[in-house]
Amino acid sequence: MGYLSADLLRGRETGTKGARLAAQYLVQRFRELGLAPGLDSTWTQPFDVTYSPNPHAPSGHGTPRTGRNVVAHLDRGAGRTVVIGAHYDGLGYGGPGSRSPGDSLIHNGADDNASGVAALLEMAHQLKNSDALSSNVLFVAFSGEELGLYGSKHFVDAMPMPPDQVRYMINLDMVGRLGDSRRLVVSGTGTSPAWAPALDAAAEATNITLAEDPSGLGASDHTSFYLDDIPAVHLFTGAHDHYHTPGDDSHRIDYDGLHDVATFAVRLVEALGDDGDLPFTETDNEPQGRRTSFDVTLGVMPDYTFDGTGMRIDAVTEDDGPAARAGLRAGDVVVRVGDVTVDDIYAYMDALGELAPGDATTVVVKRGDQTLKAEVQF
Ligand SMILES: [Zn+2]
CATH class of the missing domain: 3.40.630.10 (Zn peptidases)
Incomplete structure (x- = not known):
């Protein structure tokens, strides 16, 4: 230590x-x-x-x-x-x-x-x-x-x-x-x-x-x-x-x-113990009825521990992904995707679930005390 x-x-x-x-x-x-x-x-x-x-x-x-x-x-x-x-x-x-x-x-x-x-x-x-x-x-x-x-x-x-x-x-x-x-x-x-x-x-x-x-x-x-x-x-x-x-x-x-x-x-x-494999099970990462697969990705790792309003970006994981190309960064908190208000990570997932490859939409993020709009092309 x-x-x-x-x-x-x-x-x-x-x-x-x-x-x-x-x-x-x-x-x-x-x-x-x-x-x-x-x-x-x-x-x-x-x-x-x-x-x-x-x-x-x-x-x-x-x-x-x-x-x-x-x-x-x-x-x-x-x-x-x-x-x-x-x-x-x-x-x-x-x-x-x-x-x-x-x-x-x-x-x-x-x-x-x-x-x-x-x-x-x-x-x-x-x-x-x-x-x-x-x-x-x-x-x-x-x-x-x-x-x-x-x-x-x-x-x-x-x-x-x-x-x-x-x-x-x-x-x-x-x-x-x-x-x-x-x-x-x-x-x-x-x-x-x-x-x-x-x-x-x-x-x-x-x-x-x-x-x-x-x-x-x-x-x-x-x-x-x-x-x-x-x-x-x-x-x-x-x-x-x-x-x-x-x-x-x-x-x-x-x-x-x-x-x-x-x-x-x-x-x-x-x-x-020592007896062989542990059976693997997939976990329900979202509450019942929530979407778990997406046609598009923003190219970020969400911060699953964030308990403020919005979806905090823990890391931008794809160098040439939609978030990176739109100038979004680690630490940005997504509060709106298109017309959808993003209160938490589940609302973010719902919003993403409505999008298809080729779509473009406005994403609003909080960065420190600034509010920024980014045009994101999926
Ligand atoms: Zn750590």
């Missing part, structure tokens, strides 16, 4: 020197824990990021960059593998993802997500010394998450084994604020019927209270696995005022709670 969220690493933004230092550190720690390089005898997996530029962001944005996942293997010679992941990239000096965009201070990202990486390392330590699991385990520290899940998407696309040999994925993103409530949010519980009993057993063993969300779609790396039909959950100790601000610092971490979340996740792995 201390090293990853120190000012030295300058917020670990993807493709920067700070991110490289973090990756080197993680390789060293995985080595010390006695793990093997995860991919054909290499520790890191490079991938290209072509991120939509924000003209108001500090220099360095908008140029092509290379992200690097760090992958370690606990190789037990088994036919099946479990993936445990946490993103180590951060917002650097803020940029479009910051909730305090005015000041360009280092965003150390202690809870988001040095905490998840610390829990990942602790899990590696505990599982290395446990004989309760005979599956192989890949421990993956992802980069590119804050820019739009780039690292996990690349990992899934270039997976070193066929997807049906991956039993399940556990994502640790923001797990440093357990606190006295001992409440842990688990998203993705509907992606397999095997999760519920195993989660209950782990919760009981660690005196943790669960808040469960069945949806496999969320604004973090488990989504990349869910979209590849792999059961996946996200562990999360909840939102707070310092999220995506320069105030997300290491002195605010609940260290005992962080250790307990890692132990909870190890108990979860043990409770899931």
Whole structure:
């Protein structure tokens, strides 16, 4: 926690020197824990990021960059593998993802997500010394998450084994604020019927209270696995005022709670046992009667955790998609599509469902305290 969220690493933004230092550190720690390089005898997996530029962001944005996942293997010679992941990239000096965009201070990202990486390392330590699991385990520290899940998407696309040999994925993103409530949010519980009993057993063993969300779609790396039909959950100790601000610092971490979340996740792995595949189930990501397939896409990742009015764009995922071409950016909140008022993500989906390829319409977004109109061509 201390090293990853120190000012030295300058917020670990993807493709920067700070991110490289973090990756080197993680390789060293995985080595010390006695793990093997995860991919054909290499520790890191490079991938290209072509991120939509924000003209108001500090220099360095908008140029092509290379992200690097760090992958370690606990190789037990088994036919099946479990993936445990946490993103180590951060917002650097803020940029479009910051909730305090005015000041360009280092965003150390202690809870988001040095905490998840610390829990990942602790899990590696505990599982290395446990004989309760005979599956192989890949421990993956992802980069590119804050820019739009780039690292996990690349990992899934270039997976070193066929997807049906991956039993399940556990994502640790923001797990440093357990606190006295001992409440842990688990998203993705509907992606397999095997999760519920195993989660209950782990919760009981660690005196943790669960808040469960069945949806496999969320604004973090488990989504990349869910979209590849792999059961996946996200562990999360909840939102707070310092999220995506320069105030997300290491002195605010609940260290005992962080250790307990890692132990909870190890108990979860043990409770899931060794017997083969977990059945995958698609989740109802929308309430009954809502549309779930679309003829058009805006080319963005919605922020599923946003609880304000409208649909907040978490990331622009297609460089040449309709949103990018219309100049929309991460952080923009869509409040109107054509004639339809967009109060929430479901209204947004309904509006999108009425459109066909070739249509053009006006999209109204809030950007900070500005209201902007964009002509979007689908
Ligand atoms: Zn995060």
